[in-house]
Amino acid sequence: MEFAKKIVETTEEIFNTMIFLDVSANTPLEQGKQDLGCHVSAMIGLTGGFSAMLGIHCPEAVGLAISGAMLGIEIEEIDADVKDALGEIANMLAGGLKERFSTEDIGLELAIPTAVSGKSYTIASSAKSNRVIIPFNIEQGQFFIEMKYNLN
Amino acid sequence: MKYAQDIADATQEIFSSMVMLEVTPGEPFKRADSKLSSSISGIIGLAGTIKGILAIHLPNAAALAITTAFLGMDVEEIDEDVCDAVGELANMLGGSIKAILDPSGSEIQISMPSAVHGEEYAVDCLADAEAVAIPFTFNGQTFIVELQISEGS
Numbered sequence: 468m469e470f471a472k473k474i475v476e477t478t479e480e481i482f483n484t485m486i487f488l489d490v491s492a493n494t495p496l497e498q499g500k501q502d503l504g505c506h507v508s509a510m511i512g513l514t515g516g517f518s519a520m521l522g523i524h525c526p527e528a529v530g531l532a533i534s535g536a537m538l539g540i541e542i543e544e545i546d547a548d549v550k551d552a553l554g555e556i557a558n559m560l561a562g563g564l565k566e567r568f569s570t571e572d573i574g575l576e577l578a579i580p581t582a583v584s585g586k587s588y589t590i591a592s593s594a595k596s597n598r599v600i601i602p603f604n605i606e607q608g609q610f611f612i613e614m615k616y617n618l619n
Numbered sequence: 620m621k622y623a624q625d626i627a628d629a630t631q632e633i634f635s636s637m638v639m640l641e642v643t644p645g646e647p648f649k650r651a652d653s654k655l656s657s658s659i660s661g662i663i664g665l666a667g668t669i670k671g672i673l674a675i676h677l678p679n680a681a682a683l684a685i686t687t688a689f690l691g692m693d694v695e696e697i698d699e700d701v702c703d704a705v706g707e708l709a710n711m712l713g714g715s716i717k718a719i720l721d722p723s724g725s726e727i728q729i730s731m732p733s734a735v736h737g738e739e740y741a742v743d744c745l746a747d748a749e750a751v752a753i754p755f756t757f758n759g760q761t762f763i764v765e766l767q768i769s770e771g772s
Contacts, residue, residue: 512664512730578664
């Protein structure tokens with residue numbers, strides 16, 4: 468099903484066409500516990516052909532840069548605009564993945580996005596699920612796109 | 620929100636039948652942008668004709684007590700077992716709410732649960748959704764179950 472490949476393609480497409488930021492994908496991280504050192508995340512559930520949770524996780528500077536570029540304004544702290552922008556990106560990523568999977572006759576439905584923010588938090592993944600985490604670079608640093616999934 | 624009573628009933632039922640704990644619901648409220656301290660949240664998405672998020676927010680002490688009761692083993696810190704148990708609670712609550720929102724069983728599906736924990740964090744709904752939070756108490760502990768849904772489209 469090539470989750471990693473689809474995530475990279477979708478992320479690059481959205482950043483190029485909607486946010487106008489150049490991103491480069493790095494090697495997917497190993498499974499297991501990861502301390503990503505992130506301060507703002509947006510997550511969205513996907514259901515249908517498989518069950519999943521897609522997330523974008525950003526350190527503060529990267530979250531500000533991405534949402535600033537998307538909204539065309541300068542942002543100085545993690546506020547409602549940043550959470551909304553990342554939620555919208557999670558939504559677009561999930562939409563892009565839905566489209567890509569639909570070409571393989573795998574139907575998906577999206578839930579609504581939710582934001583997690585704070586100085587220190589960990590997003591755990593269930594031992595029973597599969598997980599792909601792909602780091603992407605922009606000038607200001609690294610962010611992570613994560614997909615946890617269970618094939619039905 | 621019209622589902623407040625349903626959430627209260629579903630939560631009580633799951634806790635009494637699966638966790639073997641009697642929990643008491645309080646007055647529904649709106650959880651407006653409040654930060655969570657030393658807590659763990661289980662979050663699951665609902666997708667289909669009704670889209671939404673169901674979350675359970677537990678202070679660490681409540682999460683440990685619930686996991687201990689749920690798994691029948693002592694847990695002393697927020698570890699993988701606690702995260703799995705809280706994710707599983709979100710999953711069971713999501714399943715019950717799905718059955719209430721979608722009695723035919725064909726129009727809504729639940730996604731995979733996720734657990735978030737930390738010293739200080741916020742969980743915000745981003746879509747234009749109707750939200751309700753219900754507090755529960757048991758043995759001097761408290762936790763919150765929250766549903767956010769957006770009907771149509």
